[in-house]
Amino acid sequence: MEKRKLRGGMVGGGRGSKIGAVHRMAATIDGQAEIVAGAFSSDPEKSRSFAEELYLDSSRAYSDYREMAEKESALPAGERIDFVSIATPNADHFDVARTFLKAGFNVICDKPVTCRLVEAQELKSLVSSMGKVFAITYTYTGYPMVKQARYMIQQGLLGEIVKVVASYRQTWVARLLDAEDSSLDVWRLDPSKAGISCCVADIGIHAENLVHYITGLEIEKLCADLSGFVPGNPLDNDASILLRYKGGSKGIMHVSQVYAGEENEINIQVYGTKQGLSWSQYNQDYLEIKTLDGCTSTYTKGSRGSRVICDEARNASRLALGHPEGFIEAFANIYLGAFSDIRAQIANNSTSAGDYPTIDDGVNSMDFVETVVASAKSDEKWVRMKGDNAVSR
Amino acid sequence: MEKRKLRGGMVGGGRGSKIGAVHRMAATIDGQAEIVAGAFSSDPEKSRSFAEELYLDSSRAYSDYREMAEKESALPAGERIDFVSIATPNADHFDVARTFLKAGFNVICDKPVTCRLVEAQELKSLVSSMGKVFAITYTYTGYPMVKQARYMIQQGLLGEIVKVVASYRQTWVARLLDAEDSSLDVWRLDPSKAGISCCVADIGIHAENLVHYITGLEIEKLCADLSGFVPGNPLDNDASILLRYKGGSKGIMHVSQVYAGEENEINIQVYGTKQGLSWSQYNQDYLEIKTLDGCTSTYTKGSRGSRVICDEARNASRLALGHPEGFIEAFANIYLGAFSDIRAQIANNSTSAGDYPTIDDGVNSMDFVETVVASAKSDEKWVRMKGDNAVSR
Amino acid sequence: MEKRKLRGGMVGGGRGSKIGAVHRMAATIDGQAEIVAGAFSSDPEKSRSFAEELYLDSSRAYSDYREMAEKESALPAGERIDFVSIATPNADHFDVARTFLKAGFNVICDKPVTCRLVEAQELKSLVSSMGKVFAITYTYTGYPMVKQARYMIQQGLLGEIVKVVASYRQTWVARLLDAEDSSLDVWRLDPSKAGISCCVADIGIHAENLVHYITGLEIEKLCADLSGFVPGNPLDNDASILLRYKGGSKGIMHVSQVYAGEENEINIQVYGTKQGLSWSQYNQDYLEIKTLDGCTSTYTKGSRGSRVICDEARNASRLALGHPEGFIEAFANIYLGAFSDIRAQIANNSTSAGDYPTIDDGVNSMDFVETVVASAKSDEKWVRMKGDNAVSR
């Protein structure tokens, strides 16, 4: 392809949306893309005025995503967007993604990819038939030390995996309930916008995807206890889950929106027959490796002389050791992975080199959400994932 | 009573026993007691030679605990022991404790107090009918900051408790399985000495007791997944447990002997509607209190000017701020609590002032162990604790 | 001004320059500016090919900075750059900055601003006479929690400042000397490119500037011990400095390039009569406030309900609590501060609202470097800063 930045569009993510801003920063920080179009709000006027704030050409501020898909399709190849980023509430993901896929666009979608498993499966078929890039922003898989964790397990350095512990901890529903902060945005608590789950669909799938990315483990069955704390609201704000993975490894997971004072702490510990590892977003640039005799080694982004840090981790880092890199950079690594495949597509190079979450991860997450909810509601508590019937990943 | 040190005896805890040494250090560190008698081994010769190492009068090195109970009973009041410390493998606790209680002695017993719930219940009856002091060394309840955590919850500073997370992490079975360390002591893996559980009975009850001590919560029912990793061995080395407490709080707990590189890390997080708290033995002198808006306060042993540290925590500390106090001192605080009641008993003062774990905690632990094992073996996974039927605490 | 992104140019920062990439990411991450021109290398061909990598219009890839200043000046106002970022080795900063200032451009310059105090003073005169924005990228002042620290001291919450401890710790010279890593870039060790100091001029001024930014303290005199470890090289790699501030506060500082395993850890502790504070880049999103009775409060980026986090810190943060923000975002905050003043300038609005380091900081740093070197070489060890004679800040 000619030497140029990729052109991106955005659906959702308008004024007040923190995640919309994250998508734009992540898409552009490396100078590989620019945002040139958008349908930022369901209110056309708001969409236009927000586009102006972003210094976009007003002709590409669209009233809604359908108009955007249609008009962008009609633009010459040298002008139209190369990908669309979807940053709407959950319930819109499916329609928006399907619309753009059908119109022939690559998609970078926030999670959860849909509200139901069948929708995710439909997107999977579409991705396959259209031959498009479809990335899902499971942010935490973009951290260098998460890639290092994955690498070390793949190399067999932990031995066989015996047990996995994961949690994702938030406070916001507790703060909401504390009444002093009733201004909190609550679309996540609205089943028509969030789907069948609030907590598991929002952060439980992050924890599950992180476990899968790092360990490669697939859930065989699980047993869940869900709690909702908002009076009159049917959705979960807290989940405790026992897990059995294919091959015999065990797991335990808890995710919550009512853990006072814990803000977006996602962490994972993996225990193998030879070593253990521990990673937390609170200490994102570091990975702890624990030996059987109680010595802990802390690895960080590789210096030139390092012999222990894998290329994937090294390449995912932009700075010298010690200079912290955070959430935005991890997010940007997912974009870079997708960009790599998009550029290959443009160049008619069929080889995918990108390391980023795909629709397969999305299908698996929806299988997970539905299985957790089924377990919590069932009498027979241990419920099998649909697994291969749902998706092979 | 006259001004004198209390006189203690010990059953078990001979050469090579780390926990026996801990009992002796804890009993004597504050200058309130001395160890004057013992049946340190089931081998009379070993018991005698170990007593010599401890500089004991040879006449009080006994061949076995029955002889010890009998002969100590026969000594004049001014010579005989005031209490016996039991530091044998689990399976002997019941017989030894029963024997000494029946002989009229106060008992300080290692945990688990027995191997079966019915035995614990029998001891509870005996303690009550004999009017003796019976302490169980749930070490972690002796830490100053654990007492501060309990105080803050009692004062309502966390609001209503929403969720409790606890874990106890060990490596030793993983190390054993790694073959390079086959010399590890394994009576804990022998059902005839350890009872029906290895991991839950050894460290699960510590985690459960810590939760109960800090929060006051009582388990209504639970759902457990147990794993054993030693080929041919029927006992558990890993447990994942979902918990529902009376009153509606939820809990999650995991304890393991196969977590590579985690050595005796017991930790607890309690999340309330107003604040959360976090404590770990790895940072034993500090207690983190987390507000809804993300500010964490770290409390430590109270200085003179402190207005936030409770008397119980302050009194449980021997040193100035910053000078670490550890496991032995926490253990000693349990002894001090029991000594307080023993001295009151000697003085015919019926008021108990001691803050230490009692046979009620022991009964509850055995209820917990049996319920966890029942859940893991059952088809109907959620199993109720016997609770009030077992013990009121 | 019309709604548009600012246009930036860059001098230096070509292929292989990590700091050049940081300048570009920081300048563009918030969608407020784009890089449109550059003289990226002293080799015209390399400059051109690097511009191509950045997808720049080839007409604005310049052979050297003089050509760039001249040709950009000749462009229409609607096309020419609004600012230039200088990311060359130290020795070029002065000439490049002077050239662009004289040509009427705003400047964002890496540190140290010059190699000598007199050069910094000359730039200060030029900035004043030309009425241009001149920012220096003292990155660490851009962190939200550094702004919170400054705020709390300004509010008097620490009382009078008694003592300040600061250090900046690097390893790279030790690694270089260890021979296995002889490929390390060493212009910093070349006096013709780095000036009279390697360590103090590179990282000592970061530590000094951070102290000044947070506390407002100005050095009265200092006593320094410098060490150089590279055989045959005259420059310092390690500095230990005693400090006396105007008004009576004391300080101690150490900065080094030979601290094995410490990578870019810059930290500061300030002790006042009422409270102390501690901040480290290793834990960049958190600020510890320590009371006289041993309680530590850890603050982080403010949630909506927070009453303790100042607006400056809150506005300097892009993400929800817990999601880490790092070096690039802090760097970008300095750019945002400068952009604010550049936009005001374009709008003929004379009010400066930007919170970013200026040429005054640069003059003070050069005064510091020269005073430290003078102290280390003198017999009379305590040497006064030129201070007000050098600059009023």
Next chain:
Amino acid sequence: MEKRKLRGGMVGGGRGSKIGAVHRMAATIDGQAEIVAGAFSSDPEKSRSFAEELYLDSSRAYSDYREMAEKESALPAGERIDFVSIATPNADHFDVARTFLKAGFNVICDKPVTCRLVEAQELKSLVSSMGKVFAITYTYTGYPMVKQARYMIQQGLLGEIVKVVASYRQTWVARLLDAEDSSLDVWRLDPSKAGISCCVADIGIHAENLVHYITGLEIEKLCADLSGFVPGNPLDNDASILLRYKGGSKGIMHVSQVYAGEENEINIQVYGTKQGLSWSQYNQDYLEIKTLDGCTSTYTKGSRGSRVICDEARNASRLALGHPEGFIEAFANIYLGAFSDIRAQIANNSTSAGDYPTIDDGVNSMDFVETVVASAKSDEKWVRMKGDNAVSR
């Protein structure tokens, strides 16, 4: 010798003395000694009543230390004390130690050993001529991981030492000045009881001794800045010190009693040409080893399988990994070292096997205190230690 506990006496350390209690706990925790005599207060009545609290035989509660030395000397060998522990204010150490040495007793003395260098030198002569054991309780050298640090440097694992950073941080003078806590004990601020220095003599010598113990380095010369903050009081509460060691290593040290919220945090970092190390009392059971490429290994008390933990560290630990051991246990390790030599003495075995601080350390500390004070008062700031003229250690 016959199998028996050693018999100890104590001078000072009566009611309200925290350090007196620490000496008793440390002396007795391992069951190797008992306290049987004492002159606990300069007030005979207080001494007697405190002895009663300790359950001592009233015949051995002495009115003052001279009476105690005299009467204990007159007791039969099988009854008299084997050692005396000195826990008085500083100014009495010399007279008490001299008296007991001359009377033929072994001495375990708190630090600083005297108030002046010449006094320490006199004690050194006496120790030598009397052939007695003389231990000084530099507590921090008793920690297992401090011994591991020393071992690793002795083994050459850090390479050549380039730089040492040490600090000891306290708050108490700041708290005193804050007026709400005027009840603080202040003999340390009284020159007639504390000597020529408050801060350096109390905690500066701990930091210096720790550096020497771990690294073996000896100070060639130093440059100090002292500050006193108590109005009308001539003594120092804060010290900043530049250090040059024999052989070329550099050092920096700061110790303070006015660091708000830092309570007894003593820490050290040693940077060598191959690796660095870091230890802090706040994390006493762990030692960090840092490689040149940014990987940190955290060692702890050795498990059976460990190949990296030295015997000295292993033997200094009483508990399994993870169970914290603190200040009292470190203190007790110094007692165990002295006991080992005392038992050898009793057995007429001339070989010293004890690893504990001796009068040589005491002489060196007093040399350090006097040199620091001289530097702070001098015009020529860098002042040489008397060093070999004072003592060879």
